[in-house]
Amino acid sequence: MPNDNHGSQNGDSSLNVGVGDFRGANVSINQSDRPTFTPEQMDIQRHPAFGGLGVRSERVSVFGYITGIASLIGLYVSLFQPVTGWQSSWASLFMFSFIIGLMAVVFSALLRRRRFDHFFGSRHYLEMGVNGRLYVNRFTATCPWCGSRMHLRHVGPKEGPRDDLFICERNPRQHTITLDPTVLPEID
Numbered sequence: 001m002p003n004d005n006h007g008s009q010n011g012d013s014s015l016n017v018g019v020g021d022f023r024g025a026n027v028s029i030n031q032s033d034r035p036t037f038t039p040e041q042m043d044i045q046r047h048p049a050f051g052g053l054g055v056r057s058e059r060v061s062v063f064g065y066i067t068g069i070a071s072l073i074g075l076y077v078s079l080f081q082p083v084t085g086w087q088s089s090w091a092s093l094f095m096f097s098f099i100i101g102l103m104a105v106v107f108s109a110l111l112r113r114r115r116f117d118h119f120f121g122s123r124h125y126l127e128m129g130v131n132g133r134l135y136v137n138r139f140t141a142t143c144p145w146c147g148s149r150m151h152l153r154h155v156g157p158k159e160g161p162r163d164d165l166f167i168c169e170r171n172p173r174q175h176t177i178t179l180d181p182t183v184l185p186e187i188d
């Protein structure tokens with residue numbers, strides 16, 4: 001028998017615990033268990049946007065703080081002016097720039113920890129290099145099943161968790177690979 005139980009079944013009839021082993025057993029943790037590929041096998045390519053221009057993350061935070069504080073002052077001033085026609089439009093403009101400033105601060109703080117995040121659209125990603133600069137990149141790869149081109153896309157339900165998937169151009173339903181951003185090479 002190939003799947004012999006090699007464990008001990010001895011006991012003194014009080015409590016009998018079979019200490020079996022799992023040699024030859026097929027343990028399936030996940031039904032959708034998929035093979036994993038290395039970046040080399042997939043030939044992952046980074047495509048820099050904005051000509052590979054990087055922005056120092058500290059500058060993004062400073063920009064965020066200054067924009068945020070300036071908008072709060074602007075909002076305060078515009079709300080305590082005598083009511084005129086331009087008041088509400090200025091107030092909404094300052095609200096808008098306050099949100100931009102807040103996003104800049106949150107984004108740069110988040111990226112310092114994660115180094116990789118979805119940025120805008122479905123194909124642009126924000127990455128932090130070893131030098132602390134932020135870059136916007138797109139990613140492509142070669143499908144390990146059929147050799148077609150794959151694009152990294154941020155997909156999922158509108159509200160809810162979204163995944164970063166490499167999706168094959170030829171078979172976009174079945175040829176998908178979830179990206180683990182920690183396997184990507186560092187940006188020098």
Ligand SMILES: [Zn+2]
Nearest residue numbers: 143146168175
């Ligand atoms: Zn494919």
